[in-house]
Amino acid sequence: MDxxxxxxxxxxxxxxxxxxxxxxxxxEPGDEELMARYRDxxxxxxxxxxxxxxxxxxxxxxxxxxxxxxAEELFQETWLALIAAHGRYQPSARFRxxxxxxxxxxxxxxxxxxxxxxxxxxxxxxxxxxxSVAADPRLEPQRQTESRQQGVRLLDALARLPQAxxxxxxxxxxxGLALEEIAQVTGVNLDTAKSRLRYAMAKLRDALQDLK
Amino acid sequence: xxxxxxxxxxxxxxxxRAYRALPNEEPGPALDAAILAAARRETARPARPWxxxxxxxxxxxxxVMVSATLTLMVSREERRHEAGPLSSSPDTVTDRASPEPVAxxxxxxxxxxxxxxxxxILKKDRPPESASSPPAVPAPGEVPQAESRAASPxxxxxxEEDPAPRALSKPEPVAxxxxxxxxxxxxxxxxxxxxxxxSPGDSAETASPDMWIQRILQLQREGKITEAMASLExxxxxxxxxxxxxxxxxxxxxLRQRGN
Numbered sequence: 001m002d003x004x005x006x007x008x009x010x011x012x013x014x015x016x017x018x019x020x021x022x023x024x025x026x027x028e029p030g031d032e033e034l035m036a037r038y039r040d041x042x043x044x045x046x047x048x049x050x051x052x053x054x055x056x057x058x059x060x061x062x063x064x065x066x067x068x069x070x071a072e073e074l075f076q077e078t079w080l081a082l083i084a085a086h087g088r089y090q091p092s093a094r095f096r097x098x099x100x101x102x103x104x105x106x107x108x109x110x111x112x113x114x115x116x117x118x119x120x121x122x123x124x125x126x127x128x129x130x131x132s133v134a135a136d137p138r139l140e141p142q143r144q145t146e147s148r149q150q151g152v153r154l155l156d157a158l159a160r161l162p163q164a165x166x167x168x169x170x171x172x173x174x175x176g177l178a179l180e181e182i183a184q185v186t187g188v189n190l191d192t193a194k195s196r197l198r199y200a201m202a203k204l205r206d207a208l209q210d211l212k
Numbered sequence: 213x214x215x216x217x218x219x220x221x222x223x224x225x226x227x228x229r230a231y232r233a234l235p236n237e238e239p240g241p242a243l244d245a246a247i248l249a250a251a252r253r254e255t256a257r258p259a260r261p262w263x264x265x266x267x268x269x270x271x272x273x274x275x276v277m278v279s280a281t282l283t284l285m286v287s288r289e290e291r292r293h294e295a296g297p298l299s300s301s302p303d304t305v306t307d308r309a310s311p312e313p314v315a316x317x318x319x320x321x322x323x324x325x326x327x328x329x330x331x332x333i334l335k336k337d338r339p340p341e342s343a344s345s346p347p348a349v350p351a352p353g354e355v356p357q358a359e360s361r362a363a364s365p366x367x368x369x370x371x372e373e374d375p376a377p378r379a380l381s382k383p384e385p386v387a388x389x390x391x392x393x394x395x396x397x398x399x400x401x402x403x404x405x406x407x408x409x410x411s412p413g414d415s416a417e418t419a420s421p422d423m424w425i426q427r428i429l430q431l432q433r434e435g436k437i438t439e440a441m442a443s444l445e446x447x448x449x450x451x452x453x454x455x456x457x458x459x460x461x462x463x464x465x466x467l468r469q470r471g472n
Contacts, residue, residue, distance in 0.1 A: 043255040047248060058239045072243055079247045083254050151234040154227065173231050204227035 157207030
C-alpha cells in the first residue's frame, strides 16, 4: 500500500495496480488512465478496473449491510452508477476515492430507506445510539452460528460500531484511503474523520482484548 | 467504556491485522457477469461525434442570438417610426390656442376626399385667380380651390384637373373635432411616405412629406399664396398628423381665422 521510491503520484492506482518507477517499460496503467480509456470506449479498461477493485468494494459494502443479498444489490448499483457516469468522468480525484464515494452514497440512501434509521451527527460518534448492523435481529442467528474466532469477534464488534465509525474503519482497511480522502468521501472535516477512526479502533481493540 | 486512543495517528495493528486475516469475501460470478455486461453495453453504443455533443449548446446559443437580433431590429424600427412624424418641427403646440391631446398639430380635416386621389379632388375648376391677387384662403370647411394653371409655374400634371370633387365640398364649417381628427391615425410615417409617393400630382407632392412642405414654402415665398394654400390643404388631408413648420403653422392659423 505504501508508495515505493520513485514516481509516486497521488493519481497512482491503489490495490490492484502496481506502482513502479518512472521509465519502466512494463508500467501498468493507473486507475485514472483506465477509467479515461473506458470513457473513450475501451471496454477492456473497465474489466481491468473491475478486477482490481471488486473485492475491496464488495467487502466494504458487505460489512455494512445486514445481509449478503442487500450487499450484492448495493454493490451492483455502485458499479452501474459508475458505468452510467463514465462519459462525464474527469480525474479530479483518485479513482478509488471516486468509487468508494459512490458506494458511500448508495449505502446512505439504503440506510435512509430503512425504518428507524437515525443519522448520527459528528458529536455522537462515540455514543451507542447508532444504526448498527448488529442491531438487526436478522443478523443475530447468522452471528451465533459462526465460530468464535478472532475474525468473527472482530466482525461482530465491527457490526456493533456506529455506522459512521464502521464506515471510516472500512474505508481505511478496504478502500486504503487516506484520512483526507475519507473525510471527502463521508462529507466531514478531517478532524471528524480522525475522531471517528480513533473511536472505531479503540472499540475494536477493546472487543479483541476481551477475548484474551 | 470506550476511551479515545491517544495517538494522533489512530492506526492500531491489532484491529487492522485481525481484519486483514479475515477471509476475502468476493462477489459471485453472476454478479460479475451482470456488471461487466452492463459495461460492455455502454461501450457498444456508437460514440457521439463532437458536433452531436455540442448540438444542444450550439442550438441554444444560436436561438439566443437570433432572438436578440430580432428584438434589436424590431426596437429600432419602432423608434424610427416614432421619430418620423416628429422630424419637421419639435415645438408644435406653441401657437395653438386650442388644446390638443397630441403634440403634433393635426391638420384640419376637410371634406373627405376620395381614397387615393386627394389631389384630384382638391384641384378642381374654380374661378380663375391670378397669382398676384390677395391670398384667397378658402374656408376650412370648403374644399380649397386650385389655382388656375396659367398662373402657376408649377408643372402640374393633368391629373389634377379633376372636375369630380366639387360634389364633395361642404360649405358648413368644420367642427374643431374634425379639424383635429387624424385621418391617418395610426399610420406610420413610412406608410404615409409611400402613399405620397404613389399618389399622382405635383412631383413634390408625390415625394416625401418633407419635400412637399418645402414645395409649399417655396410657393409661399414666391407669392403664390393660393397655390401654396391649396397644396397645403392637400398635404394636410393626406398627412393630417404631420407637424408643419412654424411658418406654415402661422399661415394655417391665419387661414382658419379668416375662415371662421
